Amino acid sequence: MNITTNGEAVSIDPLTVQQYLVSLGIDPRRVAVELNLDILPKAQYETTLLKEGDALEIVHFVGGGALRG
Amino acid sequence: MPSTNDKLVIAGREFDSRLMVGTGKYADFQQMVRAIEVSGAQIITVAVRRVNISDRSKESLLDHIDQKKYTLLPNTAGCYTADDAIRTCRLAREAGLSDFVKLEVLGDEKTLFPNNEELLKAAKVLIAEGFTVLPYTSDDPIICKRLEDMGCAAVMPLGAPIGSGLGIRNPYNIQIILETIKVPVIVDAGVGTASDAAIAMELGCDGVLMNTAIAGAQDPVAMAEAMNLAVRAGRLAYRAGRIPRKLYASASSPLAGLIA
Numbered sequence: 137m138n139i140t141t142n143g144e145a146v147s148i149d150p151l152t153v154q155q156y157l158v159s160l161g162i163d164p165r166r167v168a169v170e171l172n173l174d175i176l177p178k179a180q181y182e183t184t185l186l187k188e189g190d191a192l193e194i195v196h197f198v199g200g201g202a203l204r205g
Numbered sequence: 206m207p208s209t210n211d212k213l214v215i216a217g218r219e220f221d222s223r224l225m226v227g228t229g230k231y232a233d234f235q236q237m238v239r240a241i242e243v244s245g246a247q248i249i250t251v252a253v254r255r256v257n258i259s260d261r262s263k264e265s266l267l268d269h270i271d272q273k274k275y276t277l278l279p280n281t282a283g284c285y286t287a288d289d290a291i292r293t294c295r296l297a298r299e300a301g302l303s304d305f306v307k308l309e310v311l312g313d314e315k316t317l318f319p320n321n322e323e324l325l326k327a328a329k330v331l332i333a334e335g336f337t338v339l340p341y342t343s344d345d346p347i348i349c350k351r352l353e354d355m356g357c358a359a360v361m362p363l364g365a366p367i368g369s370g371l372g373i374r375n376p377y378n379i380q381i382i383l384e385t386i387k388v389p390v391i392v393d394a395g396v397g398t399a400s401d402a403a404i405a406m407e408l409g410c411d412g413v414l415m416n417t418a419i420a421g422a423q424d425p426v427a428m429a430e431a432m433n434l435a436v437r438a439g440r441l442a443y444r445a446g447r448i449p450r451k452l453y454a455s456a457s458s459p460l461a462g463l464i465a
Contacts, residue, residue: 168300200252201226
């Protein structure tokens, strides 16, 4: 099925958000996820199944300060 | 030392250091970690960005920062609308599990001056959602007062444009802001070298936030130490109370007992 992750179209097998993050090599504790523009609380990663057409934003902290990152 | 009981208090949280530093623009994580350590800062700013899903080889910033030792202050750098800034803050809270945010909404790419209209909009929403909002704003006493009245935990007027290193361009505005505002006033942006930070503190500011001045110096670790000393020196001088400026001399040696 097709979803959009961080603005890129990707094709994946049906997975939970937790499984998808792990498949990308992402430590779920270190990121925040927005699913279709709503924050997805970490407690729901394991129970939320991704659906066709979902749009995900996966963000983390990077170096930044009093300047544009 | 008069500095021992001189804590910076933001939203009920106490900090010994009045210097806040960013984590951007360093050559590598090792240099960043060393500079932050030497700076003595306890609050460090971080940016929120998309994870690169096609290349996961890069190390994560949080692998290098001891979150027990430092308070992370996620920023909304790069946001030009209230909506983007609000979205970024919500994500930051979820990623960092803290409600402290450095709110900045920029006006244009050339000056990186704040868009205060959007800033006020975003601050209102975020405060209602329980965020502890530290807004980057213009050195405008009226806007600072409005931000304080809304419930911002501090106000962070700029000294000069972000990354410009021009220092405190309008100390008189900063003085008026300090007279009007009760929450901490933290100069954010514009510092170029140690004396700029000292000047901000001598004016009576509660803290200084900087990134480029340290990370962009030829020796960032040495500059971090200089900033640490400058912020402390400026604070001490402010608390000590400087002598008034006078046009003419006044002798420091006694006039009585002169041989001639």
